Amino acid sequence: MSKIIQLENISKIYEIGDIKVPALNGVNATIDEGEYVSIMGPSGSGKSTLMNLIGCLDTPTSGKFMLTGEDVGDMTDNELADIRNRRIGFVFQTFNLLPRANAFHNVELPLIYAGMSKEDRKDRVEAALEKVKLADRMKHKPNELSGGQRQRVAIARALVNKPSLLLADEPTGNLDSTTSFEIMELFGDLHQSGNTIVVVTHEEDIAAHTHRVIRLLDGRISSDELQKPKLVSQTAQAS
Amino acid sequence: MNINEALRVSLASIAGSKLRSSLTLLGVVIGVLTIIATMSIIRGLNNLVEKEMNQLTADVFQVQRYDQNINFGEQQERKYRPKIGLSEVVALQENANLCKIVAPEVWDWGSTIKYKNDATNPNIVVLGGTPGSMPNNGYNIERGRNLSEQDVRFARPVVILGYAVVQRLFPYRDPLGEEVSVNGKKALVVGIFEEMGSVLNSNADHRVAVPITTFEYWWGKERSWNITVQVVDPNRMEEAIDQTVAVMRVARGLKPGEPNNFDTWNSSELVDTFNDMTKWIKVAAFGIAAIALLVAGVGIMNIMLVTVTERTREIGVRKALGARRSSILSQFLLEAVILTEIGGVIGVGLGIASAYLLGGAANLPIAVPLWSIVVGLVFCSVIGLGFGTWPAWKASRLDPIEALRYE
Numbered sequence: 001m002s003k004i005i006q007l008e009n010i011s012k013i014y015e016i017g018d019i020k021v022p023a024l025n026g027v028n029a030t031i032d033e034g035e036y037v038s039i040m041g042p043s044g045s046g047k048s049t050l051m052n053l054i055g056c057l058d059t060p061t062s063g064k065f066m067l068t069g070e071d072v073g074d075m076t077d078n079e080l081a082d083i084r085n086r087r088i089g090f091v092f093q094t095f096n097l098l099p100r101a102n103a104f105h106n107v108e109l110p111l112i113y114a115g116m117s118k119e120d121r122k123d124r125v126e127a128a129l130e131k132v133k134l135a136d137r138m139k140h141k142p143n144e145l146s147g148g149q150r151q152r153v154a155i156a157r158a159l160v161n162k163p164s165l166l167l168a169d170e171p172t173g174n175l176d177s178t179t180s181f182e183i184m185e186l187f188g189d190l191h192q193s194g195n196t197i198v199v200v201t202h203e204e205d206i207a208a209h210t211h212r213v214i215r216l217l218d219g220r221i222s223s224d225e226l227q228k229p230k231l232v233s234q235t236a237q238a239s
Numbered sequence: 240m241n242i243n244e245a246l247r248v249s250l251a252s253i254a255g256s257k258l259r260s261s262l263t264l265l266g267v268v269i270g271v272l273t274i275i276a277t278m279s280i281i282r283g284l285n286n287l288v289e290k291e292m293n294q295l296t297a298d299v300f301q302v303q304r305y306d307q308n309i310n311f312g313e314q315q316e317r318k319y320r321p322k323i324g325l326s327e328v329v330a331l332q333e334n335a336n337l338c339k340i341v342a343p344e345v346w347d348w349g350s351t352i353k354y355k356n357d358a359t360n361p362n363i364v365v366l367g368g369t370p371g372s373m374p375n376n377g378y379n380i381e382r383g384r385n386l387s388e389q390d391v392r393f394a395r396p397v398v399i400l401g402y403a404v405v406q407r408l409f410p411y412r413d414p415l416g417e418e419v420s421v422n423g424k425k426a427l428v429v430g431i432f433e434e435m436g437s438v439l440n441s442n443a444d445h446r447v448a449v450p451i452t453t454f455e456y457w458w459g460k461e462r463s464w465n466i467t468v469q470v471v472d473p474n475r476m477e478e479a480i481d482q483t484v485a486v487m488r489v490a491r492g493l494k495p496g497e498p499n500n501f502d503t504w505n506s507s508e509l510v511d512t513f514n515d516m517t518k519w520i521k522v523a524a525f526g527i528a529a530i531a532l533l534v535a536g537v538g539i540m541n542i543m544l545v546t547v548t549e550r551t552r553e554i555g556v557r558k559a560l561g562a563r564r565s566s567i568l569s570q571f572l573l574e575a576v577i578l579t580e581i582g583g584v585i586g587v588g589l590g591i592a593s594a595y596l597l598g599g600a601a602n603l604p605i606a607v608p609l610w611s612i613v614v615g616l617v618f619c620s621v622i623g624l625g626f627g628t629w630p631a632w633k634a635s636r637l638d639p640i641e642a643l644r645y646e
C-alpha cells in the first residue's frame with residue numbers, strides 16, 4: 001500500500017512573547033492509503049496541532065511532511081489551497097459551517113473553489129448530502145439543524161470533492177453519545193468504501209472503532225498500535 | 240469568485256447591519272445624486288439654449304455697444320463707448336456685402352399694453368425694429384403683416400402683438416385693426432406673432448414689436464441700438480463678422496491699433512456663454528460629489544474592515560476548503576463594489592427624481608445625460624475598488640488556522 005502521509009521529525013513551536021511553547025516535538029509517523037487511524041492523548045498534547053499540519057492548514061517549525069510523496073514544505077500558497085480543496089476533507093469539532101448559508105451551499109463551497117460548473121456541482125452536492133442522509137435538509141441553514149445534522153453537513157462538505165484523505169478533529173466532541181455513534185458509523189462506512197481516515201478523539205469508545213491508535217503525550221508519540229476495530233453496532237448495544 | 244455568491248453575501252451583510260450600511264451609503268448616494276441632478280438640470284437648460292439658438296437662426300449675428308462677456312478690467316473704458324446708431328446701420332448696408340439683412344433694434348423690458356379697459360401686467364417686452372428684425376430674431380407673423388419700410392420711415396404708430404398679449408386682451412375678438420395703447424401711446428395692431436412657447440422661463444410670447452422710429456419717438460433717443468445681421472452665406476459667418484468689424488471701425492472712426500468699442504456675437508456664442516456660466520457649476524458639483532464619495536470611501540473601507548474582522552472565521556473556513564488568496568481578495572473587492580454600487584444606484588434614482596422635482600418647481604425642462612449615470616456608477620466602482628482593496632487584501636492574507644481559531 002502506498003504511503004499517503006509521511007511525517008519526519010516534525011516540530012511545531014509556538015512563540016508567545018519570549019516563551020516558546022513546543023506543541024509538537026519530533027513526531028515521526030507514516031500513514032498508508034486506506035488506513036483508519038485515531039489520534040489520542042490528553043488535552044494540550046498536540047493533537048490538533050498535528051491535524052492542522054496534516055491538513056495543510058499550518059506549517060511545521062521544522063521537520064518534513066510528505067503528502068503522497070510530495071514535500072508540502074516546498075509548496076506555494078496556491079498549491080496548498082488546491083491540496084486543501086481537492087485532496088483533503090477536514091471535519092472540525094465546531095463544524096465551521098457558514099452560518100448564513102444553507103446546507104446545500106455549505107457543501108457546494110469546495111466545488112466552487114474547484115471551479116466546477118453549476119450543474120455538476122448540483123449533482124455532486126446532492127449525492128454528498130444523500131450519503132450523510134440529509135437529502136431532505138438541503139435548504140436548511142445551520143441554525144435550523146441539530147448538532148448531529150450539522151456535523152453530517154460538515155462531513156458531506158469534506159467528502160464532496162472526493163478527497164483522498166479525510167481528517168476529523170474531535171468530530172463528536174460537541175455531540176451526545178447517540179449522535180456520536182451515528183457519526184462513527186458513517187466514518188466506518190466511509191472507510192469501508194476506501195477512504196483514508198484520521199480522527200482525533202478523547203474517547204476510547206470512539207478510538208475502538210479504528211484500526212490503529214496513535215497516542216500523543218507532550219508533543220511526542222507515546223504509542224502507535226494496530227488493533228482489531230469494534231463494530232459500531234456492538235458498541236451501541238453495549239452502552 | 241462568482242458574482243451571484245458575492246452579491247448574495249454582500250446583500251446579506253448589508254441586511255445584517257442596516258444602520259451602519261445606510262450611514263455609509265448616504266455619502267455615496269449624495270455624491271451620485273449631486274452629479275446626476277446637476278448634470279440633468281444643466282443638460283435641460285443646455286437643450287433649451289440650443290433650441291433657442293436654432294430659433295434665433297444660425298445665420299444671424301449681432302453687433303452691440305457693450306461686450307457680451309463682461310470683462311471687469313475694461314469697465315471704465317466701456318462707459319465712454321459711443322452709442323450705435325443710424326450711421327453704422329447705413330455703413331453696413333452700403334459696404335458690408337456679406338451681410339444680407341442689416342436690422343437695428345432697441346428694447347424696452349417692462350411695458351403695459353391696454354385695450355379698452357383691459358391691461359396686461361407691466362412685463363411686456365417691446366422691440367423697436369425694422370422689417371428685417373423679425374426674420375433676424377426668428378419671429379414669424381401668424382396673421383396680418385410685418386412692419387414695413389414706410390412704417391419705419393414715418394414712425395407710424397403700428398404694433399405687432401405677441402401671442403400671450405393677444406390671449407390676454409383679445410380673447411373673443413380679432414385684434415387686427417384695433418387700437419391698443421403701448422405704455423399709454425396709441426398704436427394700431429397690424430399683425431400677430433406665432434406662438435413661441437416659453438424660452439428659458441421668460442415667456443417669449445409676452446412681446447410686441449413697433450417700428451424703431453416710433454419706439455424712439457415714444458421713449459426718446461438715449462438708447463444705443465443693437466444691429467442684427469443676417470449673412471448672405473451661413474458658411475461664411477466668420478468672414479461676414481470680420482467684414483462687419485472692419486466697416487464698423489471705419490464708421491466709428493477708430494484708428495488702427497485702437498481696440499474695438501463694440502462687440503459682435505452670434506447665437507453659437509450663446510452656447511459658449513452658457514457653457515462658461517455652467518462650467519463652474521459643473522466643477523462645483525463634481526467637487527461636492529468627489530468629497531462626498533471620498534468621505535463615503537473612507538466609510539466603505541471602515542465597513543469592510545469591520546466585515547473582514549467579523550467574518551474572520553468565515554474566511555478561515557473558506558481557506559480551509561481551498562479558497563486561494565485571490566478568491567478571497569476578489570470576493571471582498573466585489574463586495575465593496577457591490578456595496579458602493581447599491582448606493583450608486585439609489586443615488587441615480589434619487590438624482591433623477593430630484594432633478595425632475597426641481598425642474599418641475601422651476602418650470603425647467605430636464606434631460607438626464609446618460610454619461611452622467613455612467614460616470615456616477617463608474618465613480619462608485621472606483622471608490623469601492625480603491626477603498627475596498629486594503630480590507631480585501633487583509634482578508635486574503637489571513638492565516639487559515641488563526642482565522643479559524645478567531646472568536
Ligand SMILES: Nc1ncnc2c1ncn2[C@@H]1O[C@H](COP(=O)(O)OP(=O)(O)OP(=O)(O)O)[C@@H](O)[C@H]1O
Nearest residue numbers: 014016021022023042043044045046047048049050
Ligand atoms: N496558536 C497557539 N499559540 C500558542 N500556543 C498554542 C497555539 N495553539 C496551540 N498552542 C499550544 O500548543 C499545545 C498543543 O495544543 P493543541 O491544540 O494541539 O492540543 P490538543 O491536543 O488538540 O488539545 P485538546 O485535546 O484540548 O484539543 C498546547 O500547549 C497549546 O497551548
Ligand SMILES: [Mg+2]
Nearest residue numbers: 047048049169
Ligand atoms: Mg484539539
